[in-house]
Amino acid sequence: MIALIRKVIIIGSGPAGLTSALYTARGNLMPLVISGFQWGGQLMLTSEVENYPGFPEGIMGPDLMSLMRKQAERFGAEFIDDNVTNVDFSSAPFKITIGDDIHEAHCVILATGANAMWLGLESEQKLIGKGASSCATCDGAFFRNRELVVIGGGDSALEEALFLTKFASKVTVIHRRHELRASKIMQERALKHEKISFLWDSEVLEVLGKDKVEGVRTRNLKTNEESEMKTDGFFVAIGHKPNSEFLKGHVDLDERGYIIRKNWTQTSVEGVFSAGDIHDYRYRQAVTAAAHGCEAAIDAEKYLEAKGVE
Ligand code: NAP
Numbered sequence: 001m002i003a004l005i006r007k008v009i010i011i012g013s014g015p016a017g018l019t020s021a022l023y024t025a026r027g028n029l030m031p032l033v034i035s036g037f038q039w040g041g042q043l044m045l046t047s048e049v050e051n052y053p054g055f056p057e058g059i060m061g062p063d064l065m066s067l068m069r070k071q072a073e074r075f076g077a078e079f080i081d082d083n084v085t086n087v088d089f090s091s092a093p094f095k096i097t098i099g100d101d102i103h104e105a106h107c108v109i110l111a112t113g114a115n116a117m118w119l120g121l122e123s124e125q126k127l128i129g130k131g132a133s134s135c136a137t138c139d140g141a142f143f144r145n146r147e148l149v150v151i152g153g154g155d156s157a158l159e160e161a162l163f164l165t166k167f168a169s170k171v172t173v174i175h176r177r178h179e180l181r182a183s184k185i186m187q188e189r190a191l192k193h194e195k196i197s198f199l200w201d202s203e204v205l206e207v208l209g210k211d212k213v214e215g216v217r218t219r220n221l222k223t224n225e226e227s228e229m230k231t232d233g234f235f236v237a238i239g240h241k242p243n244s245e246f247l248k249g250h251v252d253l254d255e256r257g258y259i260i261r262k263n264w265t266q267t268s269v270e271g272v273f274s275a276g277d278i279h280d281y282r283y284r285q286a287v288t289a290a291a292h293g294c295e296a297a298i299d300a301e302k303y304l305e306a307k308g309v310e
Contacts, residue, residue, distance in 0.1 A: 004104075005093045006031070006104065009103055010032070010033045010108075010111060011096065011109070012036065014040065014277070015286045015290040016113070016278075016292050016293040016296070017276070019275075019294050020297040021033045021072035021077040025076045032105070034083075035079050036082070039079070042114075042240075043286055047163055051285070084098055089250045089251065092271055096108065106271065106309045109300055111293060113242070114241055116134035116135070116156075116241075121206060124204075124234065130213060132234045132235075134236050134237070136161075146169065148231060148234075149171070149173075150173050152237040155186050157237035160235050165193060165196060168195065172198070174198075201222045214230065215228055215230045216229050216231055240281075240284070242259070244257045247259070259274040274296065276292050280292060
C-alpha cells in the first residue's frame with residue numbers, strides 16, 4: 001500500500017528524531033516519524049539523566065523521551081512504532097518500506113542512532129538474558145546482593161558500574177588497559193566507591209556458566225596469566241555501533257557504518273538529512289543529538305522551500 005506523499009519522514013525516535021519531529025511539526029510540515037519497534041532510543045535504557053539542561057534535579061531517561069514525544073505530538077507529528085525494512089533514495093519522492101507498506105516523502109531525516117556493542121565471544125552470546133547484559137538499567141535490579149563484572153573503561157562502563165552498586169554487593173570493572181577513558185568526574189566517583197574494584201590490563205576470554213553466568217576467565221595482557229573470577233552477572237559497556245545496516249548502498253557511510261555528512265546535515269543524497277548518533281561518534285550526548293535534530297529539521301524545511309514543495 002502506498003500512502004500520501006509526505007513532506008518529511010523522520011526515521012528514529014531518540015532525542016535527535018524527536019527534536020526533528022518537534023521542529024518540523026511546529027513548522028507545519030506534518031512529519032511522519034517511523035519510530036522503531038522499540039521507540040525512544042538509548043535513553044529508554046538509561047536511568048537518571050543529570051546533564052540535560054532544564055532539569056536541575058535530573059530526570060529519568062524514559063520520562064525525558066515521553067515528554068519529547070508528547071511535545072512533538074502536540075504540534076501534529078504522527079508516529080508509527082515499527083522498524084523500516086527498506087529504503088529507496090534513488091529519486092524523489094523517496095520510498096521507505098515497512099513490511100508491505102511503502103511510505104513516500106519529499107525529504108527524509110535519518111536519526112536511528114547507535115546500539116551497544118558486545119565482545120562477540122560465543123560464551124557471552126549464549127548467556128545473553130541469563131546474566132549477560134549490555135544494559136545495567138534494564139537488568140541491574142535482578143542482581144540484588146550479587147557480585148557483578150562490568151567490561152570497559154569509558155563513561156558508559158563507569159556509569160553502569162555506579163548504577164549497579166545500588167543492587168550489587170560488589171562490582172568489578174574489567175578494563176584492557178590501566179588508564180580509564182572515562183571523564184574525570186566519573187573516574188573519581190568510581191575509583192572512590194567502596195563497592196567498586198578494578199581488574200586492570202585484562203581481557204575476558206570466556207564467560208563461564210551453562211544456564212546462567214557463574215564467572216569469567218580472564219587474561220592479564222601484560223603477563224599473559226589466565227585466571228577465573230566468580231560473578232553472577234556480566235555487563236558489557238564497550239561502546240556503540242550505528243544502526244545504519246538498512247542504509248548501506250543508499251547513503252555514504254564510513255568504514256564503521258556512521259553516516260558521512262556532505263553539507264551541514266545533508267547526507268550524500270540531496271533531500272536526505274542525518275541527525276544524532278547515526279553520524280556523531282564524538283559527542284553522543286542527548287543534548288547534542290537534540291541539537292542535530294533541530295539542525296536537520298531546519299535544513300529540511302529550507303530544502304522543501306527551495307524545491308517549492310507545498
Ligand atoms: P567509549 O568512550 O568509546 O569507551 C569504550 C570503552 O570500552 C573503552 O575504555 C575501550 O577501551 C573499551 N573497549 C572497546 N572495545 C573493547 C573490546 N573489544 N574489549 C574490551 N574493551 C573494549 O564508549 P562509551 O563509554 O560508550 O562512551 C561513548 C561516548 O558517550 C563518550 O563520548 C562518553 O563520554 C559518552 N558518555 C557519557 C556519559 C555521561 O556523561 N554520563 C555516559 C555514557 C557515555 P580503551 O579505552 O582501551 O579503548
